[in-house]
Amino acid sequence: AQQLYEGVDVAGKPLGLITYMRTDSVRVADSAIEEARALVRERFGGEFLSPRPRKFKNKRRAQDAHEAIRPTQVGLDPDQVAPYLTPEQRKLYELIWRRFVATQMADGIWRRRKVKIRAGDWVFRASASWRVFPGFTRVLQVEKLADEETVLPESLASGMELPAPELAFLEKKTEPPGRYTEAGLVRKLEREGIGRPSTYAQIVSVIQERGYVRRENGSLRPTLLGHVVTDFLRNHFPETVREDFTARMEEDLDRIQEGQADRLQILTSFYRWFSQRLSQVEGEIKEGKKPFRVLTDVPCPKCGAPMEVRVWKGGLYLGCSRYPECRTTRSLPPDVKYRYRPERVELAEGLAEAEDAPGAPCPKCGTPMQLKHGRYGRFLACPNCGHTMPVPTGVSCPKCGQGELVERYSPRRGTFYACDRYPDCRFTLPGKPVETCPTCKTGVLYEDPRHGLRCSNPECPTRTS
Template sequence: MAKNFVIVESPTKAKTIGRFLGKDYVIKASMGHLRDLPSSKIGVDTKKNFQPTYVIPPDKQKTVTELKKNLKGHPKVWIATDEDREGEAIGWHLLQILELKDKDYERIVFHEITPEAIKAALKSPRKIDKRLFYAQQARRILDRLVGYKLSPLLWQKIRRGLSAGRVQSVAVRLLVEKEREIQAFKPEEYWKIKGLFLNSGKEEFTAELERYKGKKWQATNRKEADRVLDVIGEIKNYLVQSVEKKETHRTPPPPFTTSTLQQEASRKLGFSVKQTMLIAQQLYEGIELTEGSTGLITYMRTDSFNLATSALEQAKEVIQKEFGEEFTLDTPRHYQTKSKGAQEAHEAIRPTNLGLKPEELKKHLDARQYKLYDLIWKRTLATQMREAVLDNTIVTLIPTDQPNYEFIARGQIIKKPGFMRVYVEDTDDPEKALEDQEKLLPSLAEQEKCTRKKLEPSQHFTQPPAHYTEASLVKKLEAEGIGRPSTYAPTISTIIAREYVEKKNMELNGPGKYLIPTEIGTVVTDFLVKNFPDILDYGFTAKIEEELDEIAEGKLVWTKSLHSFYDPFAAILEIKAKTLKKFEEVTAEKCEKCGAPMVIKFGRFGKFMACHKYPECDFTRPLPEEEKKEKTLAKKFKDEKCEKCGAPMVVKRGCFGEFLACSAYPECKSTKAIANNTGVKCPECSKGEIVERKSKKGRIFYGCNQYPKCKFALWNKPTGKTCPKCKALLVAVNKSKLKCSECNYNQDIK
């Protein structure tokens, strides 16, 4: 019988490691955490120094039984869970569940699942690091205390079913404040004057009026622009006053950390943060190749820029082979991390074998795995390639009769592409990016005479701040020190799932990439900021993260950190629970039953109006705008009959908006969606039409009105036009772009 019993988190990881170890090892998976705080109660005794009560969830009982059974007869246990605080916590709980003493087990860690890494780990085992476990436990207890203490208050004062979270509520606050900043923004008008010129060789180039009497020029209205045109509009002869040439060097971005991988995968590939982490985990734990299950990337939860010496050497070999000596560094490039609490012993995210090119692996990977591996492979290589060298030219032109007006022409050529040959941030097409970044100017010399062909004024407006995307929110959270690499994905998923935030396309008012706070998200945020300012304070939240880092380093006792947070929090909570009134907006309208004021409240389906004297008076009505909408719909569907019993259908309101319901309810429970018809015929069944619908999570999509007979559906709104390449429907991406619903064709809307 095998002497060694190895425990990892997942079956895939177990399978991959199993390839490298011999018959002396049995490898089993814990399937993640085996113990946690109970779901039905708080599970933390705040009066006994935050003593937690851990339970084994029902769905984990079978795994625990199997692990205990398999443990028998194996004198040596190896805890091989992930090398982070969560992995250390899983390991600590395994010791408790399996009743293992120090002499019974060894803890091994590795950055990558390769034969070399596993064998090296087995040669340098350690014991469970309780400091890392205490840091994880402190985070878990903090989050439980905030959630379990604040959420009931939200239920009482605003609406049932609401929740608060230590990090999630701060993330929503960022979005709410950004939305208010955008709403408060007032665009300012300004004008530009651009000219088309010919040099002495009759070659065209453009330049823009930028300075007047040596100072920046900008018109705030058409009259100011016209005044300038009145002065220089008739002048055709211009002179090149100066030609400034400057060589600039561009350094490649550092290798991926968790947050930068999430950001770049969102920008370049359109992946959500959650998708990115899921796919990265698959690549880390192992993909089935010809030789068996193989880990393709290093551990994906890291905030370090470090690359192993072996990886640096291999990168140099691959660059020399694929791109040539002129792209290869003489000595490796190293990056210094700026991230707070970064663990420099860890590595950045990189391929475990840079010799495995994306194209060679394509047949073994699904489309998303291939795209993410390709991104990581190219970024890693780019970090060890030469700088890009660019020649920048700035030409100043002046009208011969009015030398105070200075037009500027800018040109840029890429002298040496360096790393940009393989990788340019924010684009998946480096070759096209190189072309786009080049702005060629004809040959121009000082004192050269040029001719003005035309001058064109153009109106512009200052733009509001951009809404957050998942990528920019992760960047902001990291910059503020809020959360850690492992928390970004669950935080964003949670605030979307709880409907505090929705992802929208602001141009089409449909699903998209921008994170927009909902009405209830805004109300909850305002409530928490007003009554619990510390909980939603960015600096305070970042300070807690720093304390968790100190616990992990053994510099701070975890219970001391919890006391410093919880004691003042509990005192405020007790006061607020007694003094806060239920959220209500008093209106000028009177109750039709008793004459008392009507107030606006939050219900399951959003805002509604209710009598202030509830529960003595139970009169309610929709908000005026909703009532108007319902009356319009009732008029529209007044002749609609129930398909089941023939009774009239009436308009009702649910969590996804208005719908038709049988008036004979509860005897007949027939319902029918009120759908906005796009006027586009279904391409699949040719009988139905495509209508706007909502998913169970409230996301808008477009499907055939013959459902369930026809299940054709699209996320983007169909236009009725067809793709010239494959004849599938063209759908709207935004106001200026269409794309094919099937192939990669896209076109601009003129």
């Protein structure tokens, strides 16, 4: 979008194809509306034109400094500029162009038919729709509705007997909603009035960079750190994490900008209660109290008391709940598997799995290395000389043939595997490598949560069959 706005080379000249894109305004200049209506009349005919120009009203919280996102020149259709755009640029420009033109087109007309069929004590319902006039769907290229596949004969009449050649029972189960994707989270922010188009990308980025969520198979999954921080805020600053808090604050800021509210009055009303609550929590911490604690099912190796999750410099570790009588601590992998319950976490099984790693002698002094956990995943450390190294897998890199695939971690991706010759070799895998693929001999079989064992070679017969 940024490239389309700043300009692309069209026939040897730089040309901006869309208006400013970081806006939630739906206002459109009258000249652009007339240009779109002229194009509809010329290309599709007068019957496809809406009876009057369509103008849309902004929501109260919308920033109206810019117009809605639209083509700068409606006459430049996607086919004309396609030779000068990348496939991604063309798809985006085509979406913007078609949606804008559709706003000035006539409504589509559909006919819907519903019937009730009685069989003894049972009543069955059937419905079908068919398009009479395409209207705006002509430019959107909507071919058919989902239920247009259903065909109801025109000869149906009340009281008519219908044969039933087959009766089938279909079992359907209610499934829980899926996890948010980045796009789904942005849509949720829009619905709740949280943030602005210019801040949506930053919000999604920050929660990943701080380790509150991480991407997993295209979805956003909350981390243990994210759960702990969220529960802490809900317990001690509940007002600040309510969905309507940010939206209300942004409304107040808009009112200040418009001169409808006093800046000092609004900010003072916020800081008065916030500073009081903050001072209260800080006071409890200074007195040695624990305003919030999350116990686990992991026993302290020294005294047997349950260990608790603690936060330090954006990371997590375990400490004995009997502190200061017992000062035992234990490192915690950032991507450890867990089952979260309010104020209690099941970690024992995940920790046992995380401790399963191949041992290796220190390449410097030969001392057996120990497995450690840090902010950036597991690693091996020598207790004698302090040398550290990534956790090896014993599988050679299929790209360069010289390096070994080792375990890595990033807040965005979680655990992944990469060649230890980075940056000379940038080969990576999303799952744990197992062995060289016995089918193609060139790829590596790795653990994929969706497909089981999967070959890294996209041309492997196991991938294409």
